[in-house]
Amino acid sequence: MTKTSTSVLERARAALSRRSGILLIAALLLLWEASARSGLIVSENWPPVSIILLALIREILSGELIEVIGPTLYRFVLGYVIGISAGAIVGFTFARVPLVRRMFEPVIELLRPIPAPALIPPLVLFLGVDDLMKVTIIAVTAFFPVAINTMQGASGVEPTYLAVARTFRTRATRILMRIVVPSTLPYVLAGMRISLALALVVTVVSEMIAGSSGVGYYLVLMQYAVRSAEMYAAIFVLAALGALLNAGFVAVERRLIFWYAPQA
């Protein structure tokens, strides 16, 4: 009797702890709803969650949000792919060719700490306010974490492996493909994951400053149109998009470097 009741309790507790993340989100949203409905917070910029969800459904059904997200995703993917590709190539070259590294490292180290949004005003002057400027700034953002990580990964290849390979007179391409790339890949992927979140942020920021399409533009437009429910709806979509991209990335990462088990 007592035994079953304990197990029921334990199971409930286990279920609760499994879903605790979702429950917390639900609780926070409820708190939001209550604070807006009760008049605790009265502001045009704080609509109840229920109103936001209605706006979200309406904007999805009308196709408006899809239209808004399309250009954002396009710029993000294009800039991201260019940025991480360039980052991986540059990082790898730096690690393998010390002369190039000595030449370019000071430049990279100087540019790296500059927040990408700070570069937008000068870039507008040279690249305009269209996709070219936005994709460039996204690519620059995605570039650095991957370049730095790749460099570290590629120069940190276990020397013993290389020595053993050389002892067996393994061909250079084989050394590259079987030793260098596999031991660098986890670093490259870690860099790519950092870039993913940063690039998404910069995509939206670049759209907020200039241009006429995308989620960033929509956020500002809706604020100025006194339609904050629609603005939050777009923010919710962004949150979902970010979580989805990250989950997709983790799934791909697991397959690519299945042998590499981090501490977790």
Added chain:
Amino acid sequence: MVRSRRKFLLGCTAAIAASAVAGRGRAQTLTKIRVGTIPIVDAAPLMIGISKGFFRQEGLEVDTTPAPGGAALLPSLAAGQFNFAFANTTSALLAIGEGLEFKFVTAGCSTAAQGPDLAGLMARIDGGINSGKDLAGKRLAVNNRNNIMWIRAAAWIDRTGGESERVSFVEIPFPQMVDALVSNQVDAAMVNEPFLTVGLQNHGDRVKVVSWPMSGTAPNGVVSEYLATKDYIAKNPQIVESFARAFAHGTDWVLKNKGTAEWEQAVSAYTKIAPERLRGIALPVYDRVIEPQKIQDMIDLMHKYKILKAKLNVAELIHPTALKQYTF
């Protein structure tokens, strides 16, 4: 095939003749122009002119880039990203004073002769702020420093017994101003429409409009114009003329239809503001032509507030299209 094409071209020519722009020529293919603007009520003549086809009639296909906030507009115009750009008079003159080669090509809007107008100085009801004098050492929210709102607020402070130098101006975007005021982050705010009306609806028990610094310090004063670079004007006089004419047509429509249901729909279409929110808000005065004296007044004001040092000759800043009375 050839025949049908000729027929099509003939049809086009006929259509152009019918729309009374014959002789202007070359209108079979539309000239693409790019205009930087802000999606606000002030931009109505341009945006409605586009949706009503007035620019097409003049042979122009307009691609607008609405930049909320507008900070990137003038640099983009200077860089040649836009052919024309909307700007408030103060920011435009500031840019010209800094050496950017702009000229006014059409009028924009002005304030009303008296309040309520498009922006009011708001404060908390219990805040004790009733004049510029009361603002000494206090925080006043403006959307940008050194723009039209800022300079009119400063002028109002000095005119009502205060010293604008002793007021700390805080930059806050329009949509957040009333929140900042209600939560005591600022003591007063230069709030424009529709945020002013919405703020009074939500917090009428806590905030009030103290004064209307725009019309209060400069009745019918200038607010905004459209600009192009001298280089572009010199190279494309015909396009500038067509732009000004189409724009004037838009202004004409706006002046005749302001306040109607069709007007609400047309403004709502590009601002995304719900039509019912547009009802009853104070609108800017849409100008057909620029009055040079009003620009001169602004230059003088900017000299007084030391944000403009260069001596500017008004006559040189205004392209003839901005002074021409077009009729439709």
